[in-house]
Amino acid sequence: QVQLVESGGGLVQAGGSLRLSCVVSGRTFSSFAMGWFRQAPGKEREFVAAISWSGDSTYYADSVKGRFTISRDNAKNTVYLQMNSLKPEDTAVYYCAASNDYYSSAVAAYDYWGQGTQVTVSS
Numbered sequence: 001q002v003q004l005v006e007s008g009g010g011l012v013q014a015g016g017s018l019r020l021s022c023v024v025s026g027r028t029f030s031s032f033a034m035g036w037f038r039q040a041p042g043k044e045r046e047f048v049a050a051i052s053w054s055g056d057s058t059y060y061a062d063s064v065k066g067r068f069t070i071s072r073d074n075a076k077n078t079v080y081l082q083m084n085s086l087k088p089e090d091t092a093v094y095y096c097a098a099s100n101d102y103y104s105s106a107v108a109a110y111d112y113w114g115q116g117t118q119v120t121v122s123s
Contacts, residue, residue: 002026002112004096009117012086016121020081022096022114029077030054033103035110036070036081038092038119045095047105049081059103064090086121094119 008020024032035050049070050059058070069082079096094117097110104110 002098004098004112004114006094006096006114006117009094009119011120011122014086014088014121014123016086017082017084018086018119020083020094020096020117020119022079022081024077024079024098024112029072030074031100032098032112033101034070034072034079035097035099035103035105036079036094037097037107038090038094039116040092043092045107047107048094050103050105051079052103057103059105061105083119086119088121088123090119091121092119093117 003025006022012018033053036048037045038048039045047061051070055072067085072079096114098112099110
């Protein structure tokens with residue numbers, strides 16, 4: 001059974017930074033492409049960033065490009081999301097997701113999801 005557990009969320013002031021982590025268990029981590037998504041109250045889940053199984057390729061939503069960095073450590077079964085220069089509009093529940101296929105911005109491309117971690121950015 002594949003499990004994804006996020007951590008690292010919290011309350012931060014605008015301009016601050018947070019690093020989210022997601023630990024994957026139950027299958028060989030390096031076989032997955034990984035993604036981060038977020039969902040604000042009353043809004044649909046939206047793509048944030050994705051990374052290939054090897055970590056060689058990454059892809060970002062325009063809204064976070066230049067501020068967020070996705071990375072992975074296959075030896076630790078962990079994917080990270082470093083978030084800098086945070087804005088109030090980044091406030092959301094952040095989810096990590098694992099895909100058996102290629103990395104993608106589409107929610108439907110991911111097969112496994114974590115429970116989410118809350119990020120709140122105050123102005």
